[in-house]
Amino acid sequence: GAVVSQHPSRVICKSGTSVKIECRSLDFQATTMFWYRQFPKQSLMLMATSNEGSKATYEQGVEKDKFLINHASLTLSTLTVTSAHPEDSSFYICSASGIWGSGANVLTFGAGSRLTVL
């Protein structure tokens, strides 16, 4: 139980284009979703926190116009990297927080998305 699906797992795009990454909670309602960025052999850096139906809260130094986050439903959040540049190439991970069927508070991670900008 408490499964989070993240799609696509890998994406390659040209510089200047936009890319959307989806994060879905499959068997629970995710009231909060977190988006992280991870460079090789480094820790996860929190980019933003999104609560269903409200605007995302971005961490200091993260450009909200560059990384658009939408959390329109209790099962789906999206991260759109706008006008992507090679320096945006990275591994992006989402995690979803909510109440699972048993009533337990859960926090589950997606498998991540590797973005390569050419």
Place this chain on the structure above:
Amino acid sequence: AQTVTQSQPEMSVQEAETVTLSCTYDTSESDYYLFWYKQPPSRQMILVIRQEAYKQQNATENRFSVNFQKAAKSFSLKISDSQLGDAAMYFCAYRSASREYGNKLVFGAGTILRVKS
């Protein structure tokens, strides 16, 4: 603000032996949760073990156990009978029990664990 420190960038262990990964944290809160996550080469984050700060008893999950020292703000992970599949990056993480922070995790820098056969 809370911080988590993992002072060992890399560790090695012989298969079947025991290894301990260190983690310290800084917080002014008395109620919180601590976690160890494993990130294998697939990059999927996997929860290894969890500890509630209000519990004095150290958490155990099969071959994985923790040494939680609340006063010292230390939370080390012991892996017994190490297996090749334990090779991964391990992250220590902190979560406040305050509703203000929701389920937001603060991660340490990570420790790469190599298992030798």
